[in-house]
Amino acid sequence: MAEQRLENYYSGFKKISLQFITAEEFRRIEKTSVNLKFKKGETILKQGHPPTHVAFLQSGIVKFNFSSESTGKNTILTLVSAPKILGGANLFYKDNNLFSMVAVEDCEVFLIESNVLFELLKSNGRFAVALFQLASEMFKSSILNFISVANKQKEGRIADVFLYLAQDVYFHSSFNLSLTRKELAEFACCSVENIIMTLSKWQQEGIIAVAGKKLEIINMEKLKQISKIG
Amino acid sequence: MAEQRLENYYSGFKKISLQFITAEEFRRIEKTSVNLKFKKGETILKQGHPPTHVAFLQSGIVKFNFSSESTGKNTILTLVSAPKILGGANLFYKDNNLFSMVAVEDCEVFLIESNVLFELLKSNGRFAVALFQLASEMFKSSILNFISVANKQKEGRIADVFLYLAQDVYFHSSFNLSLTRKELAEFACCSVENIIMTLSKWQQEGIIAVAGKKLEIINMEKLKQISKIG
DNA sequence: TAAAAAACATTAAATTTTCAATGTTATTTT
DNA sequence: AAAATAACATTGAAAATTTAATGTTTTTTA
Numbered sequence: 001m002a003e004q005r006l007e008n009y010y011s012g013f014k015k016i017s018l019q020f021i022t023a024e025e026f027r028r029i030e031k032t033s034v035n036l037k038f039k040k041g042e043t044i045l046k047q048g049h050p051p052t053h054v055a056f057l058q059s060g061i062v063k064f065n066f067s068s069e070s071t072g073k074n075t076i077l078t079l080v081s082a083p084k085i086l087g088g089a090n091l092f093y094k095d096n097n098l099f100s101m102v103a104v105e106d107c108e109v110f111l112i113e114s115n116v117l118f119e120l121l122k123s124n125g126r127f128a129v130a131l132f133q134l135a136s137e138m139f140k141s142s143i144l145n146f147i148s149v150a151n152k153q154k155e156g157r158i159a160d161v162f163l164y165l166a167q168d169v170y171f172h173s174s175f176n177l178s179l180t181r182k183e184l185a186e187f188a189c190c191s192v193e194n195i196i197m198t199l200s201k202w203q204q205e206g207i208i209a210v211a212g213k214k215l216e217i218i219n220m221e222k223l224k225q226i227s228k229i230g
Numbered sequence: 231m232a233e234q235r236l237e238n239y240y241s242g243f244k245k246i247s248l249q250f251i252t253a254e255e256f257r258r259i260e261k262t263s264v265n266l267k268f269k270k271g272e273t274i275l276k277q278g279h280p281p282t283h284v285a286f287l288q289s290g291i292v293k294f295n296f297s298s299e300s301t302g303k304n305t306i307l308t309l310v311s312a313p314k315i316l317g318g319a320n321l322f323y324k325d326n327n328l329f330s331m332v333a334v335e336d337c338e339v340f341l342i343e344s345n346v347l348f349e350l351l352k353s354n355g356r357f358a359v360a361l362f363q364l365a366s367e368m369f370k371s372s373i374l375n376f377i378s379v380a381n382k383q384k385e386g387r388i389a390d391v392f393l394y395l396a397q398d399v400y401f402h403s404s405f406n407l408s409l410t411r412k413e414l415a416e417f418a419c420c421s422v423e424n425i426i427m428t429l430s431k432w433q434q435e436g437i438i439a440v441a442g443k444k445l446e447i448i449n450m451e452k453l454k455q456i457s458k459i460g
Numbered sequence: 461t462a463a464a465a466a467a468c469a470t471t472a473a474a475t476t477t478t479c480a481a482t483g484t485t486a487t488t489t490t
Numbered sequence: 491a492a493a494a495t496a497a498c499a500t501t502g503a504a505a506a507t508t509t510a511a512t513g514t515t516t517t518t519t520a
Contacts, residue, residue: 068381070458075380077373098373121355128358129351133324139369143307143328146376150305150419151298153476181498189380191478196499212486212498228300383506411468421508426469442468442516 012083013056013110016134020127025120032113038103040178045087047100054114055086060107061169061178062086064142065186066099076187078141079104079179081169085135087114104178141168149189152230157188158198159227162208166217174216242313243286243340246364250357255350262343268333270408275317277330284344285316290337291399291408292316294372295416296329306417308371309334309409311399315365317344334408371398379419382460387418388428389457392438396447404446 017026035058038044044055047067057080064077077099080086086101086109121128141164148160161184166173177184181199185192202208207223209216217223247256265288268274274285277297287310294307307329310316316331316339351358371394378390391414396403407414411429415422432438437453439446447453 066377066381068377068460071381071460073381075377077376095370098370098377118359122359123355125352125355125358128355128362129348132358132362139373140325140328142376143369143372146307146372146379147296147298147305149376150379151296151301151303180496182496192498193479193500194477200499230298230301410466412466422468423470423509424507430469 012058013085013112016083016130017127020130021120021124025124029112029116029120032116034111036109036111038107038109040103040106043100043102044107044109045097045101047097049097051087051094051097051114053087054112054117055101056110056112057082057084057086058108058110059083060103060109061105062101062107063104063179063183063187064099064138065102074186075189076179076183078138078145079165079169079187080138080141082107084138085131086138104183145187148227152227154188154190154194155198155226156228156230157190158184158195159223161188162215162217163223163227166220173220174214177213177215242288243315243342246313246360247357250360251350251354255354259342259346259350262346264341266339266341268337268339270333270336273330273332274337274339275327275331277327279327281317281324281327281344283317284342284347285331286340286342287312287314287316288338288340289313290333290339291335292331292337293334293409293413293417294329294368295332304416305419306409306413308368308375309395309399309417310368310371312337314368315361316368334413375417378457382457384418384420384424385428385456386458386460387420388414388425389453391418392445392447393453393457396450403450404444407443407445 014026017029038060044062045053047065059082061079061081062084063079066075066077067073068075087097121131145160145164148157152160165175165177169175179187181192181195184195188195199208199210203210205222207217207219207226209218244256247259268290274292275283277295289312291309291311292314293309296305296307297303298305317327351361375390375394378387382390395405395407399405409417411422411425414425418425429438429440432453433440435452437447437449437456439448
């Protein structure tokens with residue numbers, strides 16, 4: 001299972017591309033692209049930089065991190081697992097990167113020059129539509145997180161974060177957290193204390209089981225209920 | 231000035247389209263499209279509905295409104311003025327509309343069948359790229375609002391809302407608010423009382439001048455400073 | 461146009477959330 | 491392997507924000 005997924009992801013971008021463009025055209029992308037490995041904690045695309053590159057995440061997990069210059073606070077807009085096209089923002093508009101994309105697990109990335117990809121998209125509508133659809137999923141998860149943060153308080157938001165992690169990142173109700181408590185706080189937009197207290201409370205109530213980085217959602221229904229009532 | 235803008239906006243979508251597709255192709259879109267007028271308060275595209283249509287906002291102002299079933303609370307993700315392509319979300323992914331798009335000023339809208347437009351986008355990469363770029367601006371303003379809400383408290387958020395309205399919606403430091411105090415609260419993610427108290431306070435401090443719906447930003451620098459310190 | 465409803469405005473109390481202080485445990489670094 | 495650093499955990503005090511209560515003004519509806 002794990003190997004199969006890895007295999008799919010490894011050649012992810014090439015596989016997707018060849019459904020729409022010719023091997024010749026793909027070679028044009030390859031010529032100006034590189035395959036890179038990023039260690040946990042390394043920045044793949046940096047906030048404020050010109051959008052010279054688009055990254056295709058072949059394997060691993062990445063956080064979208066906004067860092068505030070004035071307050072120094074971080075916000076995690078969303079967390080995504082491979083396969084995904086990163087830097088979608090830059091694909092769309094020409095401004096400098098709004099936020100950074102940082103590996104929270106070791107990642108394999110196919111780094112593409114934006115303008116080369118862009119020319120191909122312009123010449124191939126089907127390819128463009130397919131890539132934009134892929135890129136837009138990340139906007140959706142950011143928007144959903146926004147809605148959660150805007151509408152719910154602490155516990156509802158933290159519940160939403162865990163539900164999202166289980167359903168869309170780790171694909172399992174039991175997983176090893178890639179994020180520290182501080183990062184979980186930056187994701188749910190609350191303080192570290194809130195995260196720690198809520199984890200302890202839910203542990204006692206039998207909703208989850210935590211042991212360091214290992215987290216298991218025991219009572220999924222209860223968690224969904226907490227999410228719902230906000 | 232106003233007339234010139236109106237003229238540009240009125241034929242906005244056709245004008246943009248004809249830069250990329252033929253008159254013949256545009257007629258294909260026109261055949262299944264309608265020109266509609268929406269009064270202030272009317273819903274153009276509804277949350278939860280299938281994404282059967284994309285709307286091009288020819289004139290007017292629209293809010294992106296998320297309504298929570300469980301809590302009944304509304305959140306305004308962003309506010310946009312013409313010309314814009316609405317329902318971009320649906321252009322990208324196939325899920326039902328995440329949020330509603332509601333006229334907050336009388337609007338003229340060119341309502342297009344998604345699948346007809348989609349076929350054209352697939353056959354014309356330049357057109358696809360142009361439309362996606364237009365659509366993505368709205369994501370950007372939603373994300374910026376998210377970042378503001380996540381990082382700043384009340385006053386910083388309200389300052390950001392007014393700065394956004396002046397710079398990106400009304401294009402003037404003095405304008406007639408299309409939003410009620412309640413809607414401003416839903417936009418800045420705070421209570422109505424926060425909005426009212428902050429308006430009074432800033433009025434006294436000479437930062438703004440308010441009289442009912444009329445709002446003038448007197449000290450733009452001060453407002454930017456409040457935004458910056460959060 | 462009168463009545464009803466919604467919007468606007470202000471204040472104090474209640475609640476939520478963050479901040480500050482402190483200690484323990486786990487992970488890096490030297 | 492020891493030292494240093496970062497992460498984890500808990501608590502009470504402080505601060506921010508919402509809720510509730512109340513009244514006025516404006517807008518909508520019958």
